[in-house]
Amino acid sequence: MLPNRFRAMIEINDPLSATNLTELWAQAAARYGDRAVAIDNDRAYRYAELEGAIARIAAGLRDRFGIEPGRQVGLIIPNCVEFIVAYLAILRCGAVAVPINVRLRPEEIRFILGDAEVALVIAHEATRDLASEAMALRERRLPMIVIGKAREGAIAFGDLQSGDAAIAAAQSPGASTASSGVAAIIYTSGTTGRPKGSMITHANVLFNSSSAIAGLGFQPDDIHLLAVPLFHVTGLNTILPTAIRQGAPMAITARVSPGEMMALCAGQGATTFLGVPTTYILMSQMKELDPGQMRTVRLIGYSGAPMPVRAIERLRETFPWADLHNFYGLTETTSIATVLPAADALSRPDSIGKTVPEVEPAIFDPNGRELLTGETGELCLRGPNIFAGYWRRPEATAEAFFGDWFRTGDLASVDADGYIVLRGRVKELIIVGGENVYPAEVEQVLCQVEGVAEAAAVGVEHAVHGELVKAVVVAHPGVSLNELDLKRHCSERLASFKVPRIIEFRGALPRNPSGKVVKREL
Numbered sequence: 001m002l003p004n005r006f007r008a009m010i011e012i013n014d015p016l017s018a019t020n021l022t023e024l025w026a027q028a029a030a031r032y033g034d035r036a037v038a039i040d041n042d043r044a045y046r047y048a049e050l051e052g053a054i055a056r057i058a059a060g061l062r063d064r065f066g067i068e069p070g071r072q073v074g075l076i077i078p079n080c081v082e083f084i085v086a087y088l089a090i091l092r093c094g095a096v097a098v099p100i101n102v103r104l105r106p107e108e109i110r111f112i113l114g115d116a117e118v119a120l121v122i123a124h125e126a127t128r129d130l131a132s133e134a135m136a137l138r139e140r141r142l143p144m145i146v147i148g149k150a151r152e153g154a155i156a157f158g159d160l161q162s163g164d165a166a167i168a169a170a171q172s173p174g175a176s177t178a179s180s181g182v183a184a185i186i187y188t189s190g191t192t193g194r195p196k197g198s199m200i201t202h203a204n205v206l207f208n209s210s211s212a213i214a215g216l217g218f219q220p221d222d223i224h225l226l227a228v229p230l231f232h233v234t235g236l237n238t239i240l241p242t243a244i245r246q247g248a249p250m251a252i253t254a255r256v257s258p259g260e261m262m263a264l265c266a267g268q269g270a271t272t273f274l275g276v277p278t279t280y281i282l283m284s285q286m287k288e289l290d291p292g293q294m295r296t297v298r299l300i301g302y303s304g305a306p307m308p309v310r311a312i313e314r315l316r317e318t319f320p321w322a323d324l325h326n327f328y329g330l331t332e333t334t335s336i337a338t339v340l341p342a343a344d345a346l347s348r349p350d351s352i353g354k355t356v357p358e359v360e361p362a363i364f365d366p367n368g369r370e371l372l373t374g375e376t377g378e379l380c381l382r383g384p385n386i387f388a389g390y391w392r393r394p395e396a397t398a399e400a401f402f403g404d405w406f407r408t409g410d411l412a413s414v415d416a417d418g419y420i421v422l423r424g425r426v427k428e429l430i431i432v433g434g435e436n437v438y439p440a441e442v443e444q445v446l447c448q449v450e451g452v453a454e455a456a457a458v459g460v461e462h463a464v465h466g467e468l469v470k471a472v473v474v475a476h477p478g479v480s481l482n483e484l485d486l487k488r489h490c491s492e493r494l495a496s497f498k499v500p501r502i503i504e505f506r507g508a509l510p511r512n513p514s515g516k517v518v519k520r521e522l
Helices: 021-031 047-065 081-092 106-115 128-136 157-161 165-171 202-216 233-246 258-268 277-284 309-318 394-399 439-446 483-491
Strands: 036-040 043-046 072-076 096-099 118-124 144-147 182-188 196-201 224-226 250-252 272-275 299-302 323-328 338-340 351-355 360-364 377-382 405-414 420-425 430-432 435-437 452-462 466-475 502-505
Touching: 021 047, 021 081, 021 202, 021 233, 036 047, 036 081, 043 047, 047 081, 047 118, 047 157, 072 081, 072 106, 072 128, 081 096, 106 118, 106 128, 118 128, 128 144, 144 157, 182 202, 182 233, 196 202, 202 233, 202 323, 202 338, 224 233, 224 258, 233 250, 233 272, 250 258, 258 272, 258 277, 272 277, 277 299, 277 309, 309 323, 323 351, 360 405, 430 452, 430 466, 435 439, 439 452, 439 466, 439 483, 483 502
Parallel strands: 036 250, 072 096, 072 118, 096 182, 118 144, 224 250, 224 272, 272 299, 299 323, 466 502
Antiparallel strands: 036 043, 182 196, 323 338, 338 351, 351 420, 360 377, 377 405, 405 420, 430 435, 452 466
């Protein structure tokens, strides 16, 4: 293990002492009843109000759909207060939530629904058609609840909320869930071309909340901008549980434009703003940027992809009053694994900082031999934030560990002061605007096209999105392929961020003596 140069765990003055997320919510609702927990479309929702809604929805899920411990419920919902209600109601039943990226294509969603053995889908009127298309691809349609307007064959979310909250709460006090129980299965792209479900436990999330307090300095008097998607771990496992734990309101939005986010910060007095680098790059390029809209923001956090130094400098120049934090994590680490202190934002812009308290780092070579300070190898982590494994993928789970060390797939080194610097990726992951794309998934879709002999996908640098997908395609002899047709084929089967923006045709792919494609030559 590396020299112990990392921070010790600090004492957190925490009025709540929950062992699972259902207890966390119950304690918070009792303590902060009249306080606002969320602001959505300029309406504030109090803890007591949401507690009643959660109780009624949980009772409906249990009594009308048989949702109980051991069952999975899919969530195809953009950011809104109903997502929080649905998620906590699922956990109250002792069931497992499966949040699904609303940017995926129907075929991608169909696979997740089947792989996760989802028993029920909760969608939103904005994603209702997407969910219906995905289920139409299945042999057996699943029951669906829709937030907002429901069409024939679906049940309106509001219909489950009829009845007295106190009666519903008494009838559905909540299933007993161990801290080691799985709270959510969150899918991340797999190197085999199929996504894998990361099992995140209640204990993982509670620990991650402590990391947000200790590492990012979340405070009870904060107002959090919740603009990052709740189907990703930063929103679901960092902002949401920590805000509930501390009784801090969340200003929720599904809008993604920097201008709209800044306007929301101004309107609600938000004090924290976590996002992907693409958001801040676009913000730094705004011609009519009004720093005053962010006057109340004291913390700006960025994660999910490398952040250009110039963008960091522009953030510092534009918002000199705010702390800038680079933080690093994966779905498999629940969310936060490392944090770069604000004081180092400009002096160490290439670093992801140090691990949060109780999380240990180590650098290994490909054979599982631990390396020394300064040497480059695969960054591995262990601690209470590491997931419970991949759903129904024991082999993939075993491959993801060296003993009890989780293999991040990132090449890194640790300097003499204990700062971690990423050097590249072992896994050929492409990160487009904070969204993960694995080449194998794109390559498989391209190879479905008649006339394509083989294809290889790589990431190419992009000033705004960090990277874009480039594909190199080889046609069968005598076949003429069209770039537009290939892009159209991909756009019908892949999320927009996975579609190749550049397609190059070659006579052959470069290979090494063992026959593997040499992607650095693409």
